[in-house]
Amino acid sequence: MAKQHIMFKLNGQPIDALVEPRELLVYVIRDQLGLTGTHVGCDTSHCGACTVDLNGQSVKSCTVLAIQANKGEVLTVEGLADASGLHALQQSFIDEHGLQCGFCTPGMLVRAYRFLQENPNPSDEEIRVGMAGNLCRCTGYQNIIKAVKSAAQKLQQA
Amino acid sequence: MATSAEGITTQDPIQGIGCSRKRKEDPRFVQGKGNYVDDVKMTGMVYADIVRSPYAHARIKSINKEKALAVPGVHAVLTADDLKPLKLHWMPTLAGDVQAVLADEKVHMQYQEVAVVIADSRYIAADAVDLVEVEYEPLPVLVDPHKALEPDAPILREDTVGKDNVGQGPRKHPNHIFSWEVGDASATERAFDTAEVSVAQEMYYPRVHPSPLETCGCVASFDKARGHLTVYITSQAPHVVRTVVSLLSGLPESKIRIISPDIGGGFGNKVGIYPGYVTAIVASIVLGRPVKWVEDRMEHLSTTAWARDYWMSGELAADKEGHIKGLRVKVLADHGAFNSHAQPTKWPAGLFSIVTGSYDIPTAYVKVDGVYTNKSPGGVAYRCSFRVTEAVYLIERMMDVLAQKLGMDKAEIRRRNFVKKEQFPYDTALGWQLDSGDYHTALEKVLDAVDYAGLRKEQAEKRAQGELMGIGLVTFTEIVGAGPSKACDILGVGMFDSAEIRVHPTGSVIARMGTITQGQGHQTTYAQIIATELGLPSEDIQIEEGDTDTAPYGLGTYGSRSTPVGGAATAVAARKIHAKAQKIAAHLLEVSENDLEWEVDRFKVKGLPGQEKTMKEIAWAAYNDVPEGMEMGLEAVDYYDPPNFTYPFGVYLCVVDIDKYTGQVHVRRFYALDDCGTRINPMIIEGQIHGGLNEGFAVAMGQELPYDEDGNLMGNTFMDYFIPTFVETPYWETDYTVTPSPHHPLGAKGVAESPHVGSIPCFTSAIVDAFAHLGITHMNMPHNAYRVWKQIHELGLDKRG
Numbered sequence: 020m021a022k023q024h025i026m027f028k029l030n031g032q033p034i035d036a037l038v039e040p041r042e043l044l045v046y047v048i049r050d051q052l053g054l055t056g057t058h059v060g061c062d063t064s065h066c067g068a069c070t071v072d073l074n075g076q077s078v079k080s081c082t083v084l085a086i087q088a089n090k091g092e093v094l095t096v097e098g099l100a101d102a103s104g105l106h107a108l109q110q111s112f113i114d115e116h117g118l119q120c121g122f123c124t125p126g127m128l129v130r131a132y133r134f135l136q137e138n139p140n141p142s143d144e145e146i147r148v149g150m151a152g153n154l155c156r157c158t159g160y161q162n163i164i165k166a167v168k169s170a171a172q173k174l175q176q177a
Numbered sequence: 178m179a180t181s182a183e184g185i186t187t188q189d190p191i192q193g194i195g196c197s198r199k200r201k202e203d204p205r206f207v208q209g210k211g212n213y214v215d216d217v218k219m220t221g222m223v224y225a226d227i228v229r230s231p232y233a234h235a236r237i238k239s240i241n242k243e244k245a246l247a248v249p250g251v252h253a254v255l256t257a258d259d260l261k262p263l264k265l266h267w268m269p270t271l272a273g274d275v276q277a278v279l280a281d282e283k284v285h286m287q288y289q290e291v292a293v294v295i296a297d298s299r300y301i302a303a304d305a306v307d308l309v310e311v312e313y314e315p316l317p318v319l320v321d322p323h324k325a326l327e328p329d330a331p332i333l334r335e336d337t338v339g340k341d342n343v344g345q346g347p348r349k350h351p352n353h354i355f356s357w358e359v360g361d362a363s364a365t366e367r368a369f370d371t372a373e374v375s376v377a378q379e380m381y382y383p384r385v386h387p388s389p390l391e392t393c394g395c396v397a398s399f400d401k402a403r404g405h406l407t408v409y410i411t412s413q414a415p416h417v418v419r420t421v422v423s424l425l426s427g428l429p430e431s432k433i434r435i436i437s438p439d440i441g442g443g444f445g446n447k448v449g450i451y452p453g454y455v456t457a458i459v460a461s462i463v464l465g466r467p468v469k470w471v472e473d474r475m476e477h478l479s480t481t482a483w484a485r486d487y488w489m490s491g492e493l494a495a496d497k498e499g500h501i502k503g504l505r506v507k508v509l510a511d512h513g514a515f516n517s518h519a520q521p522t523k524w525p526a527g528l529f530s531i532v533t534g535s536y537d538i539p540t541a542y543v544k545v546d547g548v549y550t551n552k553s554p555g556g557v558a559y560r561c562s563f564r565v566t567e568a569v570y571l572i573e574r575m576m577d578v579l580a581q582k583l584g585m586d587k588a589e590i591r592r593r594n595f596v597k598k599e600q601f602p603y604d605t606a607l608g609w610q611l612d613s614g615d616y617h618t619a620l621e622k623v624l625d626a627v628d629y630a631g632l633r634k635e636q637a638e639k640r641a642q643g644e645l646m647g648i649g650l651v652t653f654t655e656i657v658g659a660g661p662s663k664a665c666d667i668l669g670v671g672m673f674d675s676a677e678i679r680v681h682p683t684g685s686v687i688a689r690m691g692t693i694t695q696g697q698g699h700q701t702t703y704a705q706i707i708a709t710e711l712g713l714p715s716e717d718i719q720i721e722e723g724d725t726d727t728a729p730y731g732l733g734t735y736g737s738r739s740t741p742v743g744g745a746a747t748a749v750a751a752r753k754i755h756a757k758a759q760k761i762a763a764h765l766l767e768v769s770e771n772d773l774e775w776e777v778d779r780f781k782v783k784g785l786p787g788q789e790k791t792m793k794e795i796a797w798a799a800y801n802d803v804p805e806g807m808e809m810g811l812e813a814v815d816y817y818d819p820p821n822f823t824y825p826f827g828v829y830l831c832v833v834d835i836d837k838y839t840g841q842v843h844v845r846r847f848y849a850l851d852d853c854g855t856r857i858n859p860m861i862i863e864g865q866i867h868g869g870l871n872e873g874f875a876v877a878m879g880q881e882l883p884y885d886e887d888g889n890l891m892g893n894t895f896m897d898y899f900i901p902t903f904v905e906t907p908y909w910e911t912d913y914t915v916t917p918s919p920h921h922p923l924g925a926k927g928v929a930e931s932p933h934v935g936s937i938p939c940f941t942s943a944i945v946d947a948f949a950h951l952g953i954t955h956m957n958m959p960h961n962a963y964r965v966w967k968q969i970h971e972l973g974l975d976k977r978g
Binding site for chain 2: 039041042046049050053054055056057058059060061062063065066068095096097099100105109112113114116118119120121122123124125128146147148150151152153154155156157158159160161162163164
């Protein structure tokens, strides 16, 4: 299948890639670009393990074609921390025991990153609704809610 | 016993037992730096994808690979005929049966593996799978296990016809796998004959799937030059995998390296050995290249190990005051197309005989029959220890049914039948010895915490108004920590577990165990055990698991066995080091060993302040100044064979409100008290309980793998298979008591499965309770809105006409 040339920013870095039109964004990020933090859990957009931020929106990268990211900006879990250290969400997930096996965690974090920009001071109920596109089999969600809330407070004070 | 250490602050430099230490695993995971199987990339790696049967039962007339092989980038298409010369077209199961690796002349279930395609990319492999042409001749399908043993039932396993034993004792029909009996049938019959009261209840525990968020997969890499095989694999039992691969391939274990890297949840699903793994290994040996196989969600739900599928009938005999005199249970177990049930070898129904629960039941009898059907093979324990969930479900349901019959409160019937604190260790009628418990205290603590009397008053008021409110109560006992090797083995290997600890000269430690974490936080908690035992800071203790080249042989992590068995091995190995350290300290301080006492991190000479040696100082001395005749170094290994199982218990209470127009169940409150003995890391325990409760909620409220009459699986994606989201999931309240295990070196019992085992009957208990005043004694799971709505309509409660 003829390959297409696409360009986009991945965690702030410019990327050139040759992809088949049918290739999914998640596999280009994982297999071609080598960032394996973004995971594949279900293939049907239900679990959210593959969540990335595309042009300021949370998307399930297992159902987005890589060419749809052309000229766009993509943020993955690898782009959350910066030179000053972990993002407040990453630290809160550790502090509140918001992860166990870690497989859903990158998608959770990237979704929470966008959610807190949509709603910087959410209630527990709002977190439950705002994060409902991401599944976790380990935590029972309660500590993730605590982590998102705690990060929201830290980000508001910052 | 470190039970009083609860609440030690995180400022404590040792960060030992009882401390809510933050997890060592987390910094990698939150930065996307985990290393799961699908993250493994090797030079020259190719991809496997599997051709699967659309039919549940059919003869394979022909397989044409030509079009698939013509696709550029396709390296091979393998079928059973290709594996036959290697004798790898069938493989042994953990239950003494065999399972087809690739279908041999016949398929026995929908989605069965028929051929494997090896190609340069996932995409090319998937393209080629579509081009493999398989011609099938459909055969009559057997879906209903109740019809399996009828004289004219279709015979599924032609390979076993004529065999009177397929691994688990005599059988009476070609579709029959085993009959398993335990207890005293005639004494139980007498108990029923003379009983003042008896109750009986049929119940079905649906086929459900653990469905961790990461599916199963492996990367197999055979190095032809060295004759050495390396396999990265999603396995809860890597050492067992190595033994099985060695037996199958003929390669010595020393030339096989199995690595369980980070595992994205297991919950029992990742114990068994699947055809996909075997085909990837064979393809790697044939091609001499690394081969990656990672299944998708549909393959995962359709073919890998599910749990339960038990048709159970329970009976209790009692006197008029509710004192139980006997228990009788009969089960029809649907094992699917191959008996690949993962359990200790001697236990065809796992540890189901824990079915007497928390109760002093003088006599009992259990019979389980296993049969083949045209469904996926299994099963496994789904976050429980080998069929304990089914057992706890049955006895807890029966307690409610008996209470209803007697017009007694469900808390009172339990109080009257509990094994009393002073009766421990208690020998059950079915042969287990419950190690310790204090059930009455736990029950009263929960009833007080939720104001049980107040809830019952509210319920009476609601009932008077025609509203549906239910209160569920469960007082369960689990059996975990398999197990004593005299009772338990897997493929003949005793179910011990192991720890190897090395203290370096500067006092840092590396320790390796035979278990493997899948989210439980072993890198954190094992270090806490060693820290307390040796007085060295957790932060300097590195834990490694999952690599068979480096870790000592162990049976792995499932059945809540890591803390009861691996944790015990860790404590005992650390105590061996501690004992050697004491000898070195005595030598350094020029006193007798008996003159020394231990305090947190050092040995002190009794009565001589200042005369002391810290463990760090001793570690240095171990490498340069030891007593005459002692070998240098400071390390130990322990292979721990537990004297008994451990028996964690708990009391769960659930309050539901049911919408009588939609059937929607709202869980208003869920209160979970767990007693897992000594608590090593309270933060991690609470996290495990939250997760287990949520998986219990999923099973009770929505999960099932339903088949139609042609054997088509009707719900094998996350569109259909229920995984609760943030929105459905209730808020969890947790509590605890501490009753240490008398035989475990730390007093710990294991915890992660209790919330799953205990919560499922608690949801059913609550929902049935909402209808109990209308004469309903049981409702089968899943309690989704449609099924609850049907119950409401059968009772004529929606009076809108």
